[in-house]
Amino acid sequence: MSRKSRHxxxxxxxxxxxxxxxxTAVINASAAGVIEAAREHPKRIGKVFAGRNGIIGALTEDLxxxxxxxxxxxxxxxxxxSGAFGSCRYKLKGLDxxxxxxxxxxxxxxxxGIGYFFYNGGGDSxxxxxxxxxxxxxxxxxxQAIHVPxxxxxxxxxxxxxxxxxxxxxxxxxxxxxxxxxxxxxxKTSTKVFVLEVMGRHxxxxxxxxxLAAERDGDAPQVIVFPEVAFDETAFLAxxxxxxxxxxxxxxxxxxxxxxxxxxxxxxxGTRDAFGHAQLGGVAxxxxxxxxxxxxxxxxxAVADYLQRAARHIASATDLAQAYAVGRAAVELAxxxxxxxxxxxxxxxxxxxxxxxxxxxxxxxxxxxxxxxxDFISADGFHITKKCRRYLAPLIEGEAYPPYxxxxxxxxxxxxxxxxxxxxxxxxxxx
Amino acid sequence: MSRKSRHxxxxxxxxxxxxxxxxTAVINASAAGVIEAAREHPKRIGKVFAGRNGIIGALTEDLxxxxxxxxxxxxxxxxxxSGAFGSCRYKLKGLDxxxxxxxxxxxxxxxxGIGYFFYNGGGDSxxxxxxxxxxxxxxxxxxQAIHVPxxxxxxxxxxxxxxxxxxxxxxxxxxxxxxxxxxxxxxKTSTKVFVLEVMGRHxxxxxxxxxLAAERDGDAPQVIVFPEVAFDETAFLAxxxxxxxxxxxxxxxxxxxxxxxxxxxxxxxGTRDAFGHAQLGGVAxxxxxxxxxxxxxxxxxAVADYLQRAARHIASATDLAQAYAVGRAAVELAxxxxxxxxxxxxxxxxxxxxxxxxxxxxxxxxxxxxxxxxDFISADGFHITKKCRRYLAPLIEGEAYPPYxxxxxxxxxxxxxxxxxxxxxxxxxxx
Numbered sequence: 001m002s003r004k005s006r007h008x009x010x011x012x013x014x015x016x017x018x019x020x021x022x023x024t025a026v027i028n029a030s031a032a033g034v035i036e037a038a039r040e041h042p043k044r045i046g047k048v049f050a051g052r053n054g055i056i057g058a059l060t061e062d063l064x065x066x067x068x069x070x071x072x073x074x075x076x077x078x079x080x081x082s083g084a085f086g087s088c089r090y091k092l093k094g095l096d097x098x099x100x101x102x103x104x105x106x107x108x109x110x111x112x113g114i115g116y117f118f119y120n121g122g123g124d125s126x127x128x129x130x131x132x133x134x135x136x137x138x139x140x141x142x143x144q145a146i147h148v149p150x151x152x153x154x155x156x157x158x159x160x161x162x163x164x165x166x167x168x169x170x171x172x173x174x175x176x177x178x179x180x181x182x183x184x185x186x187x188k189t190s191t192k193v194f195v196l197e198v199m200g201r202h203x204x205x206x207x208x209x210x211x212l213a214a215e216r217d218g219d220a221p222q223v224i225v226f227p228e229v230a231f232d233e234t235a236f237l238a239x240x241x242x243x244x245x246x247x248x249x250x251x252x253x254x255x256x257x258x259x260x261x262x263x264x265x266x267x268x269x270g271t272r273d274a275f276g277h278a279q280l281g282g283v284a285x286x287x288x289x290x291x292x293x294x295x296x297x298x299x300x301x302a303v304a305d306y307l308q309r310a311a312r313h314i315a316s317a318t319d320l321a322q323a324y325a326v327g328r329a330a331v332e333l334a335x336x337x338x339x340x341x342x343x344x345x346x347x348x349x350x351x352x353x354x355x356x357x358x359x360x361x362x363x364x365x366x367x368x369x370x371x372x373x374x375d376f377i378s379a380d381g382f383h384i385t386k387k388c389r390r391y392l393a394p395l396i397e398g399e400a401y402p403p404y405x406x407x408x409x410x411x412x413x414x415x416x417x418x419x420x421x422x423x424x425x426x427x428x429x430x431x
Numbered sequence: 432m433s434r435k436s437r438h439x440x441x442x443x444x445x446x447x448x449x450x451x452x453x454x455t456a457v458i459n460a461s462a463a464g465v466i467e468a469a470r471e472h473p474k475r476i477g478k479v480f481a482g483r484n485g486i487i488g489a490l491t492e493d494l495x496x497x498x499x500x501x502x503x504x505x506x507x508x509x510x511x512x513s514g515a516f517g518s519c520r521y522k523l524k525g526l527d528x529x530x531x532x533x534x535x536x537x538x539x540x541x542x543x544g545i546g547y548f549f550y551n552g553g554g555d556s557x558x559x560x561x562x563x564x565x566x567x568x569x570x571x572x573x574x575q576a577i578h579v580p581x582x583x584x585x586x587x588x589x590x591x592x593x594x595x596x597x598x599x600x601x602x603x604x605x606x607x608x609x610x611x612x613x614x615x616x617x618x619k620t621s622t623k624v625f626v627l628e629v630m631g632r633h634x635x636x637x638x639x640x641x642x643l644a645a646e647r648d649g650d651a652p653q654v655i656v657f658p659e660v661a662f663d664e665t666a667f668l669a670x671x672x673x674x675x676x677x678x679x680x681x682x683x684x685x686x687x688x689x690x691x692x693x694x695x696x697x698x699x700x701g702t703r704d705a706f707g708h709a710q711l712g713g714v715a716x717x718x719x720x721x722x723x724x725x726x727x728x729x730x731x732x733a734v735a736d737y738l739q740r741a742a743r744h745i746a747s748a749t750d751l752a753q754a755y756a757v758g759r760a761a762v763e764l765a766x767x768x769x770x771x772x773x774x775x776x777x778x779x780x781x782x783x784x785x786x787x788x789x790x791x792x793x794x795x796x797x798x799x800x801x802x803x804x805x806d807f808i809s810a811d812g813f814h815i816t817k818k819c820r821r822y823l824a825p826l827i828e829g830e831a832y833p834p835y836x837x838x839x840x841x842x843x844x845x846x847x848x849x850x851x852x853x854x855x856x857x858x859x860x861x862x
Contacts, residue, residue, distance in 0.1 A: 023616050025609075053619035081609055083616035090620050170838055178456075178512055178741035181842060185454050185514035188484035189521050194737060213839060284734075285713075302736035303715075306625060310609035313745055316838065396838035407601055407747065407827035408644060411612060 009142035012044055013115025015334075016058060017066075018051030019083040019150075020090075020121030020128075024164030025171075025312040026323035027120060027150045028077035028084045033327020034118050034148065035066050035074050044335055049112060049419060054088035055119070055128065059101060059426055061108050063419040076412035078324060079402035081312035084414050092128045093429075095135065102135045104426050109143055111422045116144050116334045120327075122151035122162075123369060126342060130362040133340035146330040147342035147362055150323070152309045154205040157368035158360035159344035161395055163326055164309070166319025169209030170396035171311040172198050172253065175304065177213035180220020180251040183300070187249035192297040193240060196221075197284035198304055200255040204228050204372050206308070209392055210253035211384035220251035225287070227257035228372055229381035231266055236287075237294050239382050244297060254283055313409055317398025322355070329357040353394030440573035443475055444546025446765075447489060448497075449482030450514040450581075451521075451552030451559075455595030456602075456743040457754035458551060458581045459508035459515045464758020465549050465579065466497050466505050475766055480543060480850060485519035486550070486559065490532060490857055492539050494850040507843035509755060510833035512743035515845050523559045524860075526566065533566045535857050540574055542853045547575050547765045551758075553582035553593075557773060558797040564771035577761040578773035578793055581754070583740045585636040588799035589791035590775035592826055594757055595740070597750025600640030601827035602742040603629050603684065606735065608644035611651020611682040614731070618680035624671060624722045626732040627652075628715035629739060631686040635659050635803050637739070640823055641684035642815035651682035656718070658688035659803055660812040662697055667718075668725050670813050675728060685714055744840055748829025753786070760788040784825030 017034050019027055031050070038045040050064040051057025057064070064085055066074070077084055092101055109117070119129040129147040136143035149156050154165035176196055183194040200206040204226035211224055222243035225231065243250035258266045267283040284301040291297055322345050329343035340362045348354035376388035384392070402409040448465050450458055462481070469476040481495040482488025488495070495516055497505070508515055523532055540548070550560040560578040567574035580587050585596035607627055614625040631637040635657035642655055653674035656662065674681035689697045698714040715732040722728055753776050760774035773796050777789035807819035815823070833840040 019616070023613055056619065080612070082612035085616075086619055087616045088620040089617070173839060174744050175738050175742075177839060177842070178743060179737045181511070181513035182454055182737045182741040185450070185516075185518045186520070188487065188517055189519040191737075196738070215839075282716075300736050301734070302738050303732070303734045304738070305731050305733035306610045306613045306622075307606050307627070307733050307735070307738075310613040311606075312609060313605050318838075393837060398838065399832070399835055401830070401832070404830055406824060407749075407829065408604060408608060408646075411608070 009115055012046055014046045014113045015048045015116035015118060016051060016109065016114045017048055017118040018054045018057060018120065019085055019087045020054045020119060020125040021087060022152065022309065023081070023083040023087050024150055024152050024309050025081040025167040025315045026163055026320050028080045028082070029320050029323040030120050030148050030150060030163060030327035031084060032074050032077040033324040034331055037328040037331035041335060045116065045331070046113065049114065050085040052416065053086035054090060055092065056088045056090055056428065058105050058108055059428060061421045061423050061426070063112065064416045065419045068417040069414050073412055073414055078320065079312065080411040081310045084412070085416065091124050092131065095131055098429060101429065102131060103139070105132060106135060106139055106141050106143070107423065110141060112419070115142055116146070118146050118148055118330050120148040120150050122153070123156060123366065126156070126362055127366040130340055130366045133362070144334050144339040146334050146338065147365065148326055148330045149342055149344065152199060152206065153203060155203050155369050155371070157365050157370050160347040160355070161345050163319060163323035165205060166316035166322070166395035167311065168199070168206055168308050169212070169392060170316040171308045171314050172206055172210045172304070173212040173396055174314055176210045176221045176251055176253055179302070180213065183249045183251055190298055191300045192244050193250045193252065193288065193291045193299040195252045195254055195284045195288045195299065195301040196304065197254050197256055197282050197302070198308060200227060201257040202227060202369070204255050207253050207255035208372060208376060208384050208388055209396070212389065212392055212396060214383070218247045221253045222247060222250050223252045223382050224384065225252065225254040225258050226377055226381065227255045227259060228377060230261045231258050233290070235380070237291070240291055241295055252287065254287055256283055258283055312402055312411070315400050316396045317400040318353070318395055320400045325357050333359060350390050350394065353397065440546055443477055445477040445544045446479045446547035446549060447482060447540065447545045448479055448549040449485045449488060449551065450516055450518040451485045451550060451556040452518060453583065453740065454512070454514040454518050455581060455583050455740050456512040456598040456746045457594055457751050459511045459513070460751050460754040461551050461579050461581060461594060461758035462515060463505050463508040464755040465762055468759040468762035472762070472766060476547065476762070477544065480545065481516040483847065484517035485521060486523065487519045487521055487859065489536050489539055490859060492852045492854050492857070494543065495847045496850045499848040500845050504843055504845055509751065510743065511842040512741045515843070516847065522555050523562065526562055529860060532860065533562060534570070536563060537566060537570055537572045537574065538854065541572060543850065546573055547577070549577050549579055549761050551579040551581050553584070554587060554797065554800060557587070557793055561771055561793040561797045564793070575765050575770040577765050577769065578796065579757055579761045580773055580775065583630060583637065584634060586634050586800050586802070588796050588801050591778040591786070592776050594750060594754035596636060597747035597753070597826035598742065599630070599637055599739050600643070600823060601747040602739045602745050603637055603641045603735070604643040604827055605745055607641045607652045607682055607684055610733070611644065614680045614682055621729055622731045623675050623728040624681045624683065624719065624730040626683045626685055626715045626719045626730065628685050628687055628713050628732070628734045631658060632688040633658060633800070635686050638684050638686035639803060639807060639815050639819055640827070643820065643823055643827060645814070649678045652684045653678060653681050654683045654813050655815065656683065656685040656689050657808055657812065658686045658690060659808060661692045662689050664721070666811070668722070671722055672726055683718065685718055687714055689714055743833055743842070746831050747827045748831040749784070749826055751831045756788050764790060781821050781825065784828065
């Protein structure tokens, strides 16, 4: 399905790389993969320019010369969370609505001899990447656009899993195991119910990962609340009470995206005060309060928020390896002449886990979202199935600790030297 | 100051050990220290009985025979968070008010040949421990009561620091560094302010530890909100705005115990709805909302809650070593004939950090709380001083990773075999 670029291209061109959307513990490992692989082909790829703050860097010609970074600094990206060049939430509109921005991209690429466009992001970015490739074709500019998959949400189509997810999955599984031990030891006279809120606005992959900690009957978490299952208060309270009565306590993982039967986010639906002001808290305090009011149990709750996706200190070695591999593969695909494609993770077997890097046509990725299969959620809607566990378990395997000094992880901050501008300024459209 | 027990004591007696109050990532390491040291002296110490759920286990004669646990299982306590025998929040009242409970303790000790009472907890437990020692004296029963220090709050007197604190300190410093990297990379088009709420109802030690991540000017966290400093909204907002303007973003650590100028907890004072119902959230969402309303910045917030004190996966090696050492030292002090004492951590030097185990009289510990010195907080009230950093830095040094299998830490769950009861049941007073 992938298309070879039809336009004549110089043998050696520069590359552009940018990070898009919410960052992860391992997106910089993909950056390292791209840059290190490019450096191995000096006859084909000249400089690698990074966009400062994602695609905005390309639009505003705010380019970073990664050639100024030492090999050691680039290697350190593998153990540094978040987006080293800055990310952005900036969705390019369709070609018809906003041709000027796409043309500007091509103009910037032309001015800086950029023939390779590596875009590291999720579903929206895949769409942008596809459009860039299409415009390159229609304007007769020889750009090869390769998407590098990244999202903690694990909702990208085609790829078996998505780099960034395995590490947040590991964080959540480790954290709920630890908190479970804590509440278990407090439950006799104090806290009986603990609620951990995790990310996942539309899909319950991250919440499901918490379920990995429950290896034996009675282990934490005893209850998982998914966005895929309409929240049933009665059933939920019965499950919580059952766990307290059976195990002495109940540890709960709840997805931020849980909705009521009317499809409204719980965190919004029930959380306006008498004046209609939005409530401040998330869904964890809401559920904790519900438990307190209806069952009378003392509770604690946590909201992990950015901690979960930035937690490079407990990243999954599998996830890290995959993030790095898709970065390298993007360059290799480009050098093979590919365009409008994305390297994917292909699962070869579950146990022992084996995977390889594959390839997907961007058109298959761009407008599709991957939801949790219904048979990954137990019949009662409050836990994961064995099938789900078989899928998730390998993704959190292995520890990949960053280096420490003075008790703190040593994350790299790059020089991010700006490339001299050659073009007139360009005004960004409002998002 | 310590007193040798005046009562005649058999050469060999059993020991009682219990865990009290909020648990930590390393309290089980103290348990391992007690049990391993006791096992090295079989001619002096017979069995080590653990109280199931702390002092309640002693009162209700619900004793655990730790002799049924293998050496491997006891060693595994060193890498297992929380309280392996169950903890409790149960404060024994004064002797005058509640002599029956103290007499019951002695009765249980007598029935099970217990001559050593090791109580692992914070300030309240130190007080209980002191009273047990006094009652032993007055009733003529030869009990030696040794307190083993434990609290994430670091508010125990005399000891330079308290086992349990170093690990939560490390968790908070690592987490805010990681979240800082995250928000820095999102700030251009999205989140500019991140708020992390940490424990510390009365003292800002834990919040202060977040400050360790700010090694260079501009590093996260840029703002720390302490319970020791009355919250000044105007000054706070100016600091946040200044950081966003200067660094592009602002990462904030806030102690749950922050109060307004009237001394009310912020999380309570401003969080009742029109009907007077208590607001669900903590102080992090409150501050985040304040920033949004007054400065218009997009925000994210996290509440670490139990995750911070259960985070054995990122425990401080220094903290772990100290927790284990005070457990061992408690047994050694007992064998030296000490009573009503607590092993302490004595700091010998800051750099390189050197410490040893010392000894404090319980009377000096029981009714004193250690607050942060004012000169540990910067003049503007929103960060730590160099002096504070010098104190805190060694406490988070070193990583002490637990073993992993299948991507998850392997924490031990003990058999916790019950000892056969010999006495009539005892009814607990309400707390």
